[in-house]
Amino acid sequence: MxxxxxxxxxxxxxxxxxxxxxxxxxxxxxxxxxxxxxxxxxxxxxxxxxxxxxxxxxxxxxxxxxxxxxxxxxxxxxxxxxxxxxxxxxxxxxxxxxxxxxxxxxxxxxxxxxxxxxxxxxxxxxxxxxxxxxxxxxxxxxxxxxxxxxxxxxxxxxxxxxxxxxxxxxxxxxxxxxxxxxxxxxxxxxxDGKWNRYKKLVYNASFNTICTLTGVDTGRLELSGGIDTIVLPAMREIIAIAKADGCELSDDAINSAIHSDDGDYFRPSMLVDADKGNPIELEVILGNLLRVANELGVAAPTLNVIYNLLKVVQFRLKEANGIEKVPKERPINDKYWK
Amino acid sequence: MxxxxxxxxxxxxxxxxxxxxxxxxxxxxxxxxxxxxxxxxxxxxxxxxxxxxxxxxxxxxxxxxxxxxxxxxxxxxxxxxxxxxxxxxxxxxxxxxxxxxxxxxxxxxxxxxxxxxxxxxxxxxxxxxxxxxxxxxxxxxxxxxxxxxxxxxxxxxxxxxxxxxxxxxxxxxxxxxxxxxxxxxxxxxxxDGKWNRYKKLVYNASFNTICTLTGVDTGRLELSGGIDTIVLPAMREIIAIAKADGCELSDDAINSAIHSDDGDYFRPSMLVDADKGNPIELEVILGNLLRVANELGVAAPTLNVIYNLLKVVQFRLKEANGIEKVPKERPINDKYWK
The missing domain is CATH 3.40.50.720 (NAD(P)-binding Rossmann-like Domain)
Known part of the structure; x- marks a missing residue:
């Protein structure tokens, strides 16, 4: 049998x-x-x-x-x-x-x-x-x-x-x-699974993360001018990292990512998670990408700021879910900052 | 008389x-x-x-x-x-x-x-x-x-x-x-009014803006590691702009700004405004600073990303207050993005 x-x-x-x-x-x-x-x-x-x-x-x-x-x-x-x-x-x-x-x-x-x-x-x-x-x-x-x-x-x-x-x-x-x-x-x-994951990141590591930080859907991100000022710089960094990692994305990759929600005021999954008060998939969407960028020596200044901001958001979401604990009295850190 | x-x-x-x-x-x-x-x-x-x-x-x-x-x-x-x-x-x-x-x-x-x-x-x-x-x-x-x-x-x-x-x-x-x-x-x-305004910006253009984007008070920003990863880079950019503008801040400027809320989980005014759903003082706190940075040719990559993100937040707050209007159907923008 x-x-x-x-x-x-x-x-x-x-x-x-x-x-x-x-x-x-x-x-x-x-x-x-x-x-x-x-x-x-x-x-x-x-x-x-x-x-x-x-x-x-x-x-x-x-x-x-x-x-x-x-x-x-x-x-x-x-x-x-x-x-x-x-x-x-x-x-x-x-x-x-x-x-x-x-x-x-x-x-x-x-x-x-x-x-x-x-x-x-x-x-x-x-x-x-x-x-x-x-x-x-x-x-x-x-x-x-x-x-x-x-x-x-x-x-x-x-x-x-x-x-x-x-x-x-x-x-x-x-x-x-x-x-x-x-x-x-x-x-x-x-x-080519890696190429395919990079292709998806062009959207996920930019729209997902930026909508989460700003609290808007992709339509409002466009109407507010945020595509030119933040989404595009972020997408270009993603494409540069992919290229250094041997994955060439087509000239059309940015265009199709931006047009993929055409007509919809779409709230990406990471924003939906944050709205629900759930932790976000920050590490696998952006953390892993920046780790590779770092290994390959590719600069990603926009994505790095977005990542560091979202790490703080993640801390807040974890605290709300009892995963991070914050002391009742704020501890005084004697460090001299400079 | x-x-x-x-x-x-x-x-x-x-x-x-x-x-x-x-x-x-x-x-x-x-x-x-x-x-x-x-x-x-x-x-x-x-x-x-x-x-x-x-x-x-x-x-x-x-x-x-x-x-x-x-x-x-x-x-x-x-x-x-x-x-x-x-x-x-x-x-x-x-x-x-x-x-x-x-x-x-x-x-x-x-x-x-x-x-x-x-x-x-x-x-x-x-x-x-x-x-x-x-x-x-x-x-x-x-x-x-x-x-x-x-x-x-x-x-x-x-x-x-x-x-x-x-x-x-x-x-x-x-x-x-x-x-x-x-x-x-x-x-x-x-x-020296300008120097004094720069001194206040070391706090206001960093803590105020970053707490607003991340939704945390200054204590949680510290506990989550955000001071090292975002606040310090932002403060160093503010100090570099001030210096190029003829205002030398002391070595202690960063330290005193960071320690100014010691012991308090403090929610800065911009975060309080955003929490209330009111528009934020983004242009006078960060927009004007970046305009001067630009005129003086001082790079401010961290502050620029923060500013562009907050512009989108401001759009959302304005919409909530009836100052920005969003069409019911999301308009399709035929632009080819690249």
Missing amino acids: ETKPKILLIGPGGVGTIVAYGIYYVGKADISIVVRRDYEKVKENGYNINSCDYGEIKNWKPDNIFPNVEAAASYGPFDFIVVATKNLPDIIKVEDLIEPVVSEHTSVALFQNGFDLGRPLIAKYPGHVIISGVSHIGSHNFHGEIHQTQQDKSFVSYFENSTVSKEVNEAKTKEFIALYSNEKNNCTYFP | ETKPKILLIGPGGVGTIVAYGIYYVGKADISIVVRRDYEKVKENGYNINSCDYGEIKNWKPDNIFPNVEAAASYGPFDFIVVATKNLPDIIKVEDLIEPVVSEHTSVALFQNGFDLGRPLIAKYPGHVIISGVSHIGSHNFHGEIHQTQQDKSFVSYFENSTVSKEVNEAKTKEFIALYSNEKNNCTYFP
């Missing part, structure tokens, strides 16, 4: 649940999920999915539902771990989160925002394939009610990884795609 | 009302005020002042109360116009506001935050002395109830002005001080 490969998905939000359902729909893998928030509800009733790809599905349950990663471990070993959580390494590191479920032959697929996400995983798990999923989807999860409004379109690649041969990286990535791609979604193998 | 000089004060907020009362207390001038908000109430009942300088005063009224500048004009000519409003030249320019009450021999005293405030007034009113009042006071006005908690300490100078001789500038400034200084307040003639 042939056994199906086992997949564990962590982070069943709007994106993650549709990825899990897509795998379930293909039917070639055993799909388990870790549900932290809403575990009792989902364990009992499953998900109600209203999907532009798959239609109306009531009380869907994957093969297994676990309340946390530790509980999932006994069901392993897993062939693939799919991580679709927010990526907040300054709060919880993906490589630590998944530790209980990484076995000798486990590959890890990161369906997450950000840049250079593979690095800490490759360092901690040499010899493991780390897959990159860049998702373009509109989907939200309200306590087990999934509302998907835009097709699940994704570009799947692998993170550059000197501890694994190109052949194995490619084979495992395509094996994952075969378990996930179906006639409803649009999942494409994309050879 | 000797007639008293006439003074008109515009902007009787926490600071302005105490300045007006100080002049009234001295008794050598005829003091009128323009009250826009709360005119009916103040006209009827005057001010109730609870002052650390002057004690408890009920129903105080100056010599005249006018509902607007135009109404005051017929009572002129005025020897001095004191302006103690918020200084928001991107919304209303002081030189336009006071136009109805500037007569041939009127001097203007600006008790306002910011830098290089004299320039537009000197351009519009050559030959008039423009006095600079830098106030250190804790005082608030809640609809006619004045609560002053910190002594009215002010440094009074004149703005550099090539259209008036040094002698006249000095004489008029001292004449004003004689009408205002008394044994309760602490009003000092300060010869």
Whole structure:
């Protein structure tokens, strides 16, 4: 009897649940999920999915539902771990989160925002394939009610990884795609994952961050003149870093990023997170980029100021979530500043 | 019969009302005020002042109360116009506001935050002395109830002005001080007004602006590491601009600015304005400074990014106050961005 490969998905939000359902729909893998928030509800009733790809599905349950990663471990070993959580390494590191479920032959697929996400995983798990999923989807999860409004379109690649041969990286990535791609979604193998992540950063590291600091949507950012004064300088720095890193973006990269919300007063995800009082994906969107810029010796003065300002915003958001503590009396710092 | 000089004060907020009362207390001038908000109430009942300088005063009224500048004009000519409003030249320019009450021999005293405030007034009113009042006071006005908690300490100078001789500038400034200084307040003639404004900017153009963008008080800015990463670079740029402009600040300027809130989680005035949804004094605090930096060829990369971000914040605040209009449908801008 042939056994199906086992997949564990962590982070069943709007994106993650549709990825899990897509795998379930293909039917070639055993799909388990870790549900932290809403575990009792989902364990009992499953998900109600209203999907532009798959239609109306009531009380869907994957093969297994676990309340946390530790509980999932006994069901392993897993062939693939799919991580679709927010990526907040300054709060919880993906490589630590998944530790209980990484076995000798486990590959890890990161369906997450950000840049250079593979690095800490490759360092901690040499010899493991780390897959990159860049998702373009509109989907939200309200306590087990999934509302998907835009097709699940994704570009799947692998993170550059000197501890694994190109052949194995490619084979495992395509094996994952075969378990996930179906006639409803649009999942494409994309050879140059790094280039693709840089392309997405042209928008995410500029609009996302600048809208968060200023509290406006992308339309108001344009109407206020902020595209010329801040967005463009930031985008040019991103493109210069990409170029120094061997990724040449087309002349049109800036233009298409700026026009991508045409007609919409769009509030990017980082601004939405901050508005909700949640921590922001600052480190993976901007911190990792600036780390690479620094390694390559590329100046990024605009992005650096934006990053340092957002670090303070992140501190405020962490304090609001009980992650940072501030003493009741402000301590006096005797340092002589100069 | 000797007639008293006439003074008109515009902007009787926490600071302005105490300045007006100080002049009234001295008794050598005829003091009128323009009250826009709360005119009916103040006209009827005057001010109730609870002052650390002057004690408890009920129903105080100056010599005249006018509902607007135009109404005051017929009572002129005025020897001095004191302006103690918020200084928001991107919304209303002081030189336009006071136009109805500037007569041939009127001097203007600006008790306002910011830098290089004299320039537009000197351009519009050559030959008039423009006095600079830098106030250190804790005082608030809640609809006619004045609560002053910190002594009215002010440094009074004149703005550099090539259209008036040094002698006249000095004489008029001292004449004003004689009408205002008394044994309760602490009003000092300060010869180098520009230097003093630069000194205040070391704090105001850095802490004020950065706290506004990040939404934290100065204590949290320190605890989050923001002083090292943003405040210090900004302060060093301010000091470099001052130096190029002939104003040498001491080695201790940065240290004392950073330690000035020691022990307090202090929310600077610009952050308080933004929190209340009011427009911010961005142009006079940072815009004017960067204009001078530009004229002098001094690079200020950190301050420029902060300024451009805050311009977008100001747009948002103006929209909230009905000063900027945003079309219901986001217009599509066909521009090719590159």
